[in-house]
Amino acid sequence: MIEIDKYSRTPIYEQIVNAFEQLIASAELKANDVLPSVRMLSQQLSINPNTLQKAYAELERKGLCYSVPGSGRFISDDAQNKVFGKKGELLQELKAIAEELRLFKVSLEEVIETVRAVY
Amino acid sequence: MIEIDKYSRTPIYEQIVNAFEQLIASAELKANDVLPSVRMLSQQLSINPNTLQKAYAELERKGLCYSVPGSGRFISDDAQNKVFGKKGELLQELKAIAEELRLFKVSLEEVIETVRAVY
Amino acid sequence: MIEIDKYSRTPIYEQIVNAFEQLIASAELKANDVLPSVRMLSQQLSINPNTLQKAYAELERKGLCYSVPGSGRFISDDAQNKVFGKKGELLQELKAIAEELRLFKVSLEEVIETVRAVY
Amino acid sequence: MIEIDKYSRTPIYEQIVNAFEQLIASAELKANDVLPSVRMLSQQLSINPNTLQKAYAELERKGLCYSVPGSGRFISDDAQNKVFGKKGELLQELKAIAEELRLFKVSLEEVIETVRAVY
DNA sequence: GTGGTCTAGACCACG
DNA sequence: GTGGTCTAGACCACC
Numbered sequence: 065m066i067e068i069d070k071y072s073r074t075p076i077y078e079q080i081v082n083a084f085e086q087l088i089a090s091a092e093l094k095a096n097d098v099l100p101s102v103r104m105l106s107q108q109l110s111i112n113p114n115t116l117q118k119a120y121a122e123l124e125r126k127g128l129c130y131s132v133p134g135s136g137r138f139i140s141d142d143a144q145n146k147v148f149g150k151k152g153e154l155l156q157e158l159k160a161i162a163e164e165l166r167l168f169k170v171s172l173e174e175v176i177e178t179v180r181a182v183y
Numbered sequence: 184m185i186e187i188d189k190y191s192r193t194p195i196y197e198q199i200v201n202a203f204e205q206l207i208a209s210a211e212l213k214a215n216d217v218l219p220s221v222r223m224l225s226q227q228l229s230i231n232p233n234t235l236q237k238a239y240a241e242l243e244r245k246g247l248c249y250s251v252p253g254s255g256r257f258i259s260d261d262a263q264n265k266v267f268g269k270k271g272e273l274l275q276e277l278k279a280i281a282e283e284l285r286l287f288k289v290s291l292e293e294v295i296e297t298v299r300a301v302y
Numbered sequence: 303m304i305e306i307d308k309y310s311r312t313p314i315y316e317q318i319v320n321a322f323e324q325l326i327a328s329a330e331l332k333a334n335d336v337l338p339s340v341r342m343l344s345q346q347l348s349i350n351p352n353t354l355q356k357a358y359a360e361l362e363r364k365g366l367c368y369s370v371p372g373s374g375r376f377i378s379d380d381a382q383n384k385v386f387g388k389k390g391e392l393l394q395e396l397k398a399i400a401e402e403l404r405l406f407k408v409s410l411e412e413v414i415e416t417v418r419a420v421y
Numbered sequence: 422m423i424e425i426d427k428y429s430r431t432p433i434y435e436q437i438v439n440a441f442e443q444l445i446a447s448a449e450l451k452a453n454d455v456l457p458s459v460r461m462l463s464q465q466l467s468i469n470p471n472t473l474q475k476a477y478a479e480l481e482r483k484g485l486c487y488s489v490p491g492s493g494r495f496i497s498d499d500a501q502n503k504v505f506g507k508k509g510e511l512l513q514e515l516k517a518i519a520e521e522l523r524l525f526k527v528s529l530e531e532v533i534e535t536v537r538a539v540y
Numbered sequence: 541g542t543g544g545t546c547t548a549g550a551c552c553a554c555g
Numbered sequence: 556g557t558g559g560t561c562t563a564g565a566c567c568a569c570c
Contacts, residue, residue: 070370075554089287112555151287155297158280161273162301168208168270172302176295178274182281183291194560220542231562236544244363249428252543253569313545327525339557350547355559371558372554389525392518393535399515400539406446406508410540414533416512420519421529432569469570 068109076111080119081126088128088139088147095144099129099137187228195230199238200245207247207258207266214263218248218256306347314349318357319364326366326377326385333382337367337375425466433468437476438483445485445496445504452501456486456494 066083068076087093099105102120106113120137123129127146131137140146165175185202187195206212218224221239225232239256242248246265250256259265284294304321306314325331337343340358344351358375361367365384369375378384403413423440425433444450456462459477463470477494480486484503488494497503522532 071368077554086283086286115555118554148287151284151289154280154284154287155289155293158277158284158294158297159301161277161280162298164205165270165273165277166302167205168267168273170270170274172299174274175277175298175302178277179281179294179298180291182278183285183294196560221544222542231564233563234561237560239543250543251427251570253541255542315545324521324524340559341557350549352548352560353546356545358558369558370555373557375558386525389522389527392522392525393527393531396515396518396522396532396535397539399511399518400536402443403508403511403515404540405443406505406511408508408511410537412512413515413536413540416515417519417532417536418529420516421523434569472570475569 066105066109068111070111076115077119077122080109080116081122084119084123084128085147085150088143089150091144093139093143095139095141097139099139101136185224185228187230196234196238196241199228199235200241203238203242203247204266204269207262208269210263212258212262214258214260216258218258220255304343304347306349315353315357315360318347318354319360322357322361322366323385323388326381327388329382331377331381333377333379335377337377339374423462423466425468427468433472434476434479437466437473438479441476441480441485442504442507445500446507448501450496450500452496452498454496456496458493 065087066080068079070076072079074082084093084099093099099120100108102113102116106116109116120129120131124131124137127140128143129137129139162175184206185199187198189195191198193201203212203218212218218239219227221232221235225235228235239248239250243250243256246259247262248256248258281294303325304318306317308314310317312320322331322337331337337358338346340351340354344354347354358367358369362369362375365378366381367375367377400413422444423437425436427433429436431439441450441456450456456477457465459470459473463473466473477486477488481488481494484497485500486494486496519532
């Protein structure tokens with residue numbers, strides 16, 4: 065369900081946040097779905113529970129989930145709306161990369177072709 | 184000539200490496216051109232000489248320049264060839280972003296339009 | 303475990319790199335063994351943490367170890383294979399010295415005797 | 422006659438000193454032979470005259486040559502004797518290399534064979 | 541003037 | 556606790 069690269073430069077907790085945002089975006093996680101418990105998921109991913117805790121706290125801060133003490137943690141009603149705010153950031157990154165590619169004199173055609181290949 | 188964002192997440196020394204790679208790619212720096220001295224450029228960018236030293240060491244490691252102690256630092260003969268190896272990495276990044284955008288259900292048209300705007 | 307000569311012409315960080323390469327070569331350090339932390343070892347050798355950091359970065363660059371930020375630094379799986387590539391370099395140096403000795407009209411017997419004394 | 426590697430880690434002036442020591446050792450330069458003038462040789466090697474000056478000063482300091490103002494610079498009578506003092510240093514280096522090779526588990530036979538190939 | 545190395549000490553993010 | 560980065564300032568050898 066979620067894959068972690070321990071050796072990546074992007075922090076583990078951020079990888080987790082990204083993963084959940086994608087799951088929400090692709091509607092694999094819907095409003096009021098329950099998230100895996102910290103203990104279970106941290107064990108399953110063999111990461112430090114503190115790290116997962118931090119990821120969940122971040123998701124909460126972003127309003128993508130809420131916790132019900134003694135019961136669990138659930139996806140917010142408006143999670144999917146909020147997560148699409150990330151679209152802008154991604155497009156921003158896309159522009160940055162495209163800008164660099166232009167400086168490296170890569171043709172527009174080649175760039176578009178590369179993008180099209182993914183879709 | 185070079186602009187540094189002190190608060191960026193990417194380390195200063197890496198920003199500098201990228202900047203020089205671009206200057207080489209765009210042929211603003213050619214083989215055997217002399218690079219600005221450590222002291223001068225570090226002062227001009229108001230960063231620590233050590234930080235710049237680290238950036239220059241990295242460029243050297245990549246074979247993009249060579250240093251002649253007591254004399255200066257110069258662009259390698261084959262710097263431009265080497266730097267174009269970076270094109271592949273950038274296209275790789277592009278694919279990763281495009282992949283994410285697809286997961287966020289951004290239409291292919293919108294992505295291409297964004298790219299085209301940069302060129 | 304490691305000995306540093308502060309006054310040697312070869313930089314401290316390079317002495318450290320060499321020391322670790324030998325420890326790997328002699329299998330005193332094996333794959334996935336943890337390296338001493340920057341703080342601890344720098345204190346023990348009474349050198350600056352930055353200097354040790356530089357040595358460790360070099361080992362990493364050579365693919366002899368990898369770091370997991372917040373966790374530690376570990377010997378690579380294929381470290382021992384890589385380090386044996388150094389054998390060739392050493393034999394190269396040996397030839398250079400022998401060549402010089404020949405120019406100085408040192409007899410082959412004396413050279414061989416000197417070598418044999420070390421083994 | 423003399424070859425310089427501008428990019429070597431050993432300083433240029435030291436390369437020159439070494440070169441002359443070898444020429445003396447191999448008797449290509451004998452007592453009272455004249456050395457090339459600073460201006461001529463520095464031009465021929467396309468190095469800075471100051472650098473050559475420093476090399477000559479070093480040779481003089483070692484008693485391998487003497488200068489006669491207005492006339493030139495000449496090899497000392499006992500230059501060849503003195504230069505053979507370097508034999509000890511070279512044997513020292515040889516031992517250091519052999520020691521390292523032993524740590525890298527290179528067999529004595531292979532080491533001796535490598536040495537023999539040079540002679 | 542140049543590059544190379546080192547020390548001392550600080551701050552940050554991560555686990 | 557860990558590694559990563561940065562600053563400030565020093566010293567050296569070399570050209």
